[in-house]
Amino acid sequence: xxxxxxxxxxxxxxxxxxxxxxxxxxxxxxxxxxxxxxxxxxxxxxxxxxxxxxxxxxxxxxxxxxxxxxxxxxxxxxxxxxxxxxxxxxxxxxxxxxxxxxxxxxxxxxxxxxxxxxxxxxxxxxxxxxxxxxxxxxxxxxxxxxxxxxxxxxxxxxxxxxxxxxxxxxxxxxxxxxxxxxxxxxxxxxxxxxxxxxxxxxxxxxxxxxxxxxxxxxxxxxxxxxxxxxxxxxxxxxxxxxxxxxxxxxxxxxxxxxxxxxxxxxxxxxxxxxxxxxxxxxxxxxxxxxxxxxxxxxxxxxxxxxxxxxxxxxxxxxxxxxxxxxxxxxxxxxxxxxxxxxxxxxxxxxxxxxxxxxxxxxxxxxxxxxxxxxxxxxxxxxxxxxxxxxxxxxxxxxxxxxxxxxxxxxxxxxxxxxxxxxxxxxxxxxxxxxxxxxxxxxxxxxxxxxxxxxxxx
Numbered sequence: 001x002x003x004x005x006x007x008x009x010x011x012x013x014x015x016x017x018x019x020x021x022x023x024x025x026x027x028x029x030x031x032x033x034x035x036x037x038x039x040x041x042x043x044x045x046x047x048x049x050x051x052x053x054x055x056x057x058x059x060x061x062x063x064x065x066x067x068x069x070x071x072x073x074x075x076x077x078x079x080x081x082x083x084x085x086x087x088x089x090x091x092x093x094x095x096x097x098x099x100x101x102x103x104x105x106x107x108x109x110x111x112x113x114x115x116x117x118x119x120x121x122x123x124x125x126x127x128x129x130x131x132x133x134x135x136x137x138x139x140x141x142x143x144x145x146x147x148x149x150x151x152x153x154x155x156x157x158x159x160x161x162x163x164x165x166x167x168x169x170x171x172x173x174x175x176x177x178x179x180x181x182x183x184x185x186x187x188x189x190x191x192x193x194x195x196x197x198x199x200x201x202x203x204x205x206x207x208x209x210x211x212x213x214x215x216x217x218x219x220x221x222x223x224x225x226x227x228x229x230x231x232x233x234x235x236x237x238x239x240x241x242x243x244x245x246x247x248x249x250x251x252x253x254x255x256x257x258x259x260x261x262x263x264x265x266x267x268x269x270x271x272x273x274x275x276x277x278x279x280x281x282x283x284x285x286x287x288x289x290x291x292x293x294x295x296x297x298x299x300x301x302x303x304x305x306x307x308x309x310x311x312x313x314x315x316x317x318x319x320x321x322x323x324x325x326x327x328x329x330x331x332x333x334x335x336x337x338x339x340x341x342x343x344x345x346x347x348x349x350x351x352x353x354x355x356x357x358x359x360x361x362x363x364x365x366x367x368x369x370x371x372x373x374x375x376x377x378x379x380x381x382x383x384x385x386x387x388x389x390x391x392x393x394x395x396x397x398x399x400x401x402x403x404x405x406x407x408x409x410x411x412x413x414x415x416x417x418x419x420x421x422x423x424x425x426x427x428x429x430x431x432x433x434x435x436x437x438x439x440x441x442x443x444x445x446x447x448x449x450x451x452x453x454x455x456x457x
Contacts, residue, residue, distance in 0.1 A: 024082060025123035030166045031077040033096060033133040034175035035114060036199065039315050040138070041096040042070030044077055045108065049091040049117075053144040056090055066106070069096065072173050076166075083123040090120045092163065093144055096133045101205045101219075110205060112219040117142045117149040118163045130166035135176040138221055139405040155405070178223040178406065181315070185457050188228040192455065193375045195310050197226040200317055202305050202407075203395055204438040213394050213418045214440040220395055222305050222407045228455040229302060229310050231376050233367070233384055234293060236267050237278030247296040253284035253445065265337075265361040265429075265447035279365040281384050283450045287421045290387040290451035299453035301389040303411040304440075306454060307424045311380040312437035313373050320435050321373045321380040328432040332371040332382030333364045337429030351432070362447065363428045381435035384450035385423040385443060391416035392442055418442055423449050 035041050048056040048063040057063035067077060083090070097113035114133040121127060136155030142148065143157075151158040174180070182197030203216040242248050256263040266284035269277050285293075287301075294300050302310070311321045318324050322331050329335070329351035336352050367379035380386075390412040393399040399415020401407060420442030426434030427448040434441065443449050 026083055026126060027081040027120055027123055028126055028128045029079055029081060029092065029131065030128065030170070031075075031094060031131045031133060032166070032170040033075060033114065033135075033173060034171040035096060035133065035135050035138070035173060036176065036179040036315060037072055037075065037173040038070035038098075039317060040135075040179075040201070041098060041114065041133075042068065043097050043099055043102075043108075044069040045095040045097070046079065047093040048081060048120075049093055049144060051089045051091070053091075056088070075173050076170050081120070091117060091144070091160070092120055092129075092131065093117045093142070094131050094133060110218065111139045111141055112201060112205070112221070114138050115142045115150070116152070117144050117147075117160045119160060121162055121164070128165050129163035130170075131163065132171060134171070135179065178408075179315075182226050184226040184228070188455070191231060192228040193231050193377055195224075195227050195229050195306070195375055196314065197224050198309075198315050199223040200309055200312065200315055202308055202410075202438075204436075206436070206438070208433050208436060208439065211442060214392075214442060215394070216438045216440060218396055218402075220400065220407055220410075221405060222309075222410060224305060224309055225409055226457060227302075227306055228457070229306070229375075229377055230299075230452045230454070232378055233281035233363075233386065233450045233452050235278060235365075236269070236280050236282045238297075239268065239282045239293060240278065242293060242296050248289070248292055250289055250292075252282055252289065255284075263447065265363075267362060267447075281363050281365070281367070281379075281450045283363065283384055283447050284445060285449075285451065286445045287387045291389075293451055294453035297453055299455045301387055302452065302454035303409070304388045304390040304422060304424065305407070305410050307380075307386070307388050308437055310373060310375065310377055311424070313375075316374070317437075319437065321377070321437060322371055328381075328435055330370065331368065332426070332435055333368050333379070333428050334382035334426045334430060334435055335428075335432055337361060361429075363450070380425055380437075382426045382430070383428060385425045385427045385430065385434075385441055385448055386450055386452045387443075388422050388424055389413075390422045392418040392420060392422040392440075394418070420444055 044067040046065045050056045055063045095115040097108035103109040114137050132152040134152035137150035140150040147160045148157050149160045179199040184194035188194050201219045202222045203219040252268040255266040267280040335350050363383045367383040371381045372378045393412050393415045396402045399412040423441045423443040
């Protein structure tokens with residue numbers, strides 16, 4: 001079977017000089033987007049299809065191109081398609097996605113992308129056509145076999161259109177309003193940091209080990225208003241002050257002096273104050289007490305989306321709070337309480353060598369100075385995991401509104417469907433893989449979980 005089209009790798013197609021022969025029939029395709037680049041797209045995949053939705057070329061290769069699209073200077077994109085059979089109906093399938101969601105075949109997997117399918121008009125000489133990849137269509141899957149695709153004007157599925165020439169004004173990367181950075185509207189307290197609002201993908205396509213039901217998929221597109229977040233975990237001294245003021249109805253579980261017991265790593269002391277203990281981050285408290293502590297400080301617990309947004313450095317969406325550096329032991333207080341037996345069983349080496357002066361039990365006052373985000377938030381990766389406001393439920397559960405393609409300031413309440421309570425981050429005894437910003441945890445009150453507070457504007 002002869003190919004009826006061939007994608008040209010050139011970024012532009014020349015129409016030739018006036019005294020040259022008429023150029024062969026071809027389309028010059030311009031692709032525009034308003035998506036944040038490269039945050040929500042760094043690869044552009046173009047396929048030429050026949051009327052049935054199959055590749056229009058015998059070997060598919062001639063009818064497919066993948067472009068690196070992570071630079072703003074790449075946009076609007078432009079490439080050519082040469083027509084070799086003017087009487088054959090052809091269609092164009094375009095997808096904008098991230099390299100991180102590609103499968104083993106190099107093609108995108110899952111719904112977290114923008115795609116569009118449309119018919120090519122009859123080519124006569126050099127025929128310009130335009131494809132708009134609008135953020136309204138993020139996560140809305142096309143159905144090439146059913147000839148339906150997302151309408152950039154509405155964000156809804158509709159009949160695939162006939163492509164026409166580009167308008168005079170094209171959308172530009174970062175034009176999507178919810179994706180713009182929203183500064184904090186007021187100054188924040190000295191112990192807090194401003195987290196500017198914006199958009200990001202909650203969750204991850206990464207297949208890091210996680211408990212069933214707590215997978216970080218499906219990724220959810222989220223936009224958040226600006227908020228403030230404590231730079232440090234709440235300390236024992238801060239809780240003692242609240243207890244002394246009568247602001248709390250209960251106290252954290254006290255430290256058990258008996259070495260080897262579960263609660264020996266609790267940091268809160270009952271009885272006479274120990275000045276050294278005041279600097280330690282408080283642990284061994286329930287989510288209810290954590291909420292009460294934050295409320296007594298005129299604050300609240302962060303939502304799961306807010307916590308991850310801060311931990312992944314907002315629109316940069318880094319793997320760890322400090323960035324993408326994989327030297328986890330040197331960056332955070334994590335896995336220092338793990339024994340050689342645990343290392344063999346879990347294939348997750350201890351970080352004991354990085355902190356030889358530390359006890360095998362308990363978090364470190366102040367944590368690790370290298371476990372810090374671009375906004376100055378410390379110890380989101382390790383030291384203690386931290387309670388968040390949400391109930392514990394999968395991202396595709398009703399609590400997370402799976403029917404919505406964009407969530408605004410989401411919080412999952414009244415939708416708990418998993419055992420335990422929702423906490424984020426790894427801890428002094430926890431595995432290194434939990435330091436990844438998107439990893440979710442089911443926890444109980446223990447020496448491994450503490451609290452950090454947030455505040456709305």
